[in-house]
Amino acid sequence: MDNKNLYMVIDIDKCWGCMACRVACKQEHDMPAESSGNIDVVKIEQKDENGRLHCDFVPVMCQHCSSPACLEACPANAISKNEEQLVCIDQECCIGCGSCFDACPYGCVSLQAAAAGEKAQKCDLCISRREKGFLPSCEQHCLGGAFKSCHEEKMQELIRERYHYQTGSIVYVSSKLADLGKHLKLFAAGN
Numbered sequence: 001m002d003n004k005n006l007y008m009v010i011d012i013d014k015c016w017g018c019m020a021c022r023v024a025c026k027q028e029h030d031m032p033a034e035s036s037g038n039i040d041v042v043k044i045e046q047k048d049e050n051g052r053l054h055c056d057f058v059p060v061m062c063q064h065c066s067s068p069a070c071l072e073a074c075p076a077n078a079i080s081k082n083e084e085q086l087v088c089i090d091q092e093c094c095i096g097c098g099s100c101f102d103a104c105p106y107g108c109v110s111l112q113a114a115a116a117g118e119k120a121q122k123c124d125l126c127i128s129r130r131e132k133g134f135l136p137s138c139e140q141h142c143l144g145g146a147f148k149s150c151h152e153e154k155m156q157e158l159i160r161e162r163y164h165y166q167t168g169s170i171v172y173v174s175s176k177l178a179d180l181g182k183h184l185k186l187f188a189a190g191n
Contacts (some may be wrong), residue, residue: 006084006171007123007155008136010059012174014146017041017057024141028126036110038123039138041052054176059138059146060156062087062123064169068166070122073103078120085150094119125149125169 022039031037037060043050048056068087071079078093079100089100096118103111111118130149134140139147148158155171159160167170 004083004085005152006086006125007150007152007169007171008061008149009155009158009171009173011146011148011158012058012172012177014144015057015059015142017039017043017055018143020141020143021059021138021147022071024137025123028129028137029121031112031121035112038108038121040107040112058172060106060108061138062104062168062186063106063167064123064125066168067161068121069103070100070109070120073099079147082142086127087122087168088124088127089101089120089122091119157170165176175186 019041022037022041025031025039026033026035026037029038039059042058042060044056044058046056064085064087066082068079071081075097076093076095078090078095080088080090082088091114091131096111096114098111098118098120100120100122101111103109109120109122112121112134126134128136129136136147136149139149150158159171159173162173162175163177166176
């Protein structure tokens with residue numbers, strides 16, 4: 001992989017479900033409080049190895065998939081991958097048809113009201129903030145330090161000897177959840 005590829009490593013062991021990432025994202029993108037936003041935090045309840053109930057939280061956002069279904073589904077060619085391999089929506093080209101919304105297997109594309117009608121919106125890892133030298137809003141405001149944006153070498157270091165799940169530029173890590181991908185796939189299926 002090219003060193004320009006950007007990754008967001010999300011450490012599930014550090015997330016306690018406070019929703020600061022979700023609030024920060026909505027504020028950064030001027031989204032109404034009642035909107036679904038670009039991040040959802042899923043609560044996973046399961047029993048640990050000793051049979052005790054245990055709770056984990058998983059922030060779910062656009063996975064910036066290696067083979068994005070939303071990109072393939074867009075009839076207006078408004079969705080593309082940039083030089084960092086992030087999936088981006090060109091708001092000028094978006095016709096608000098909802099094809100990308102229907103195609104996303106993780107439910108991470110939303111349709112938001114805009115001056116020219118509805119437009120597709122999703123996480124872009126705060127490109128405009130990063131261009132100014134700031135961290136993505138979710139990373140900056142996460143109270144547990146669960147988010148870490150980085151390039152390939154640092155990502156490999158962060159996942160070394162830990163369970164991890166990756167479908168694109170978003171990489172989930174945990175020292176305790178061996179079945180990380182199972183939980184994300186169940187969420188995407190609506191279970």
